[in-house]
Amino acid sequence: MLPLDEVTAAVRASWCRKTCDVSDLADWSPANPSRGQCGATALVVHDLFGGDLLLAEVLRPDGSRQGVHWWNRLPDGREVDLTREQFAPTEVVQQPRVVVRPEGLPRYGADQYLRLRAAVLTRLGWTTGTWIANAR
Secondary structure (H helix, E strand, C coil), X not given: CCCHHHHHHHHHHHXXXXXXXXXXXXXXXXXXXXXXXXXXXXXXXXXXXXXXXXXXXXECCCCCEEEEEEEEECCCCCEECCCHHHCCCCCEECCCEEECCCCCCCCCCHHHHHHHHHHHHHHHCCCHHHHHHHCC
16 A cells, blocks of 8 residues: 555645546645635545545535535544635535445546545556556
8 A cells, every 4th residue: 555645745746626526626726726726635534444424515714515525534443534625714614424426437627636646646656457456
């Protein structure tokens, strides 16, 4: 299994506008590269480590919904949230629920996920065959 810090570095170095959720593109910038990256990032981490996908609503100070946030709970129980810093102090992540990952590509954000996965593979020096052999 890969060291988490190696995967973290590869994921963070791979974030860009093309891996950002389309609903967050207006807020994405090199100054806040994790903005809109949570869904694709959580799926890539899940591909590599397994565990649980966690999903929570994000609320504004007035209680209105800003959106949702995805992160991971690894099989050893550690929570890994590589994109938490994307939120302003006024955007509050609520309690998560575990979401079972459906088979195949995600219905929403598949292009962003595939781009991020390919970029992370490249940074880790893996081929697609290596990914399949070493994932989880």
